[in-house]
Amino acid sequence: MxxxxxxxxxxxxxxxxxxxxxxxxxxxxxxxxxxxxxxxEKTKVILGQILTELEHNVLSGVNNIIGFNKKDSLMKQVLDRKLAYQDYAESDELRSLITSYYWLELYNSAYQKLMAHQEKLDPTYIVLTEQIVNLYSTTMYRVQEEYAQIGDNVDRAVKHMSMNCPWYSNTLPQHMDQQIEYMLSDPIYFNMVKSMKGIGGENFLKNMIDFNHEAIDVYKAIHKKLGLNTPYPEVVDRIKDYPESVLNEYEGIYTFGNKSHELQVKFGKLGNHTEQNWIYFTEPDRAEYLYEIDLIEFIRNEDSLITGFEYTYRGEKQYWSKVD
Known part of the structure; x- marks a missing residue:
């Protein structure tokens, strides 16, 4: 019991x-x-903040791309000795070509929040996070490194002129004459222009373009992941994404200058730019390389088949024929 x-x-x-x-x-x-x-929910909030951050960064990048492309064109004219006294007299920008540069401020506070939150991310965000990390830690880093070198070059140019050019701190007409004569003839000045062109007009400009296009791709990937129905901001929407069925007819071999130059147009998986030449579409039959500076317009015959494209490179037009 x-x-x-x-x-x-x-x-x-x-x-x-x-x-x-x-x-x-x-x-x-x-x-x-x-x-x-x-x-x-916190991940979505942070990604939303990154969208805002990217929009600012892309817009800041556009302003620098346009500005430094103009500087690059002016520096080429300086090095080719194509400028005269009157060109300098009428242009403050020419006279400050290597002693000033455009302000660039790339934000990354939202990205830092994402990194602090990384261990708590759902596995479905891994691929997207890798894209974001590459953009900020690699591509943005290159831009910032080049931009810092531009600042160093400007500092060296200012220091050289302040120590060696009596006219530097004066504003009287005769001092501007001395400044222009210096810029038209001094070999050290030409060397400094060449150095600035290599860093700012070429390296920085290329990396800034790469950053902006990659940032636009990341923006669209985040936008899609969050399932947003809101339209892209204008600075993002200007780069179009087209399906393979649309892009196929643009692919092929194009030649210019009695076939002395050849270009293969082949599109990558992203569906908005070429794999090697970084041609981005802004609308059907229209593409660009340097944000409304270097423009490409595809030409069609009476049967609506693409026969080539017209390439506007810094104001000069080139016609490229499609051969394949």
Missing amino acids: VDNKTGKYLIYALSEILLVVVGILIALQIEGWKEEKENN
């Missing part, structure tokens, strides 16, 4: 313990679901 009561008591006690354990496990599971939901 005692043994029977003891057995019932043990069964009862074990049942109570089991209920407590199950309750704890359910509570932990609910807490886990709650934490996962909060983490996902």
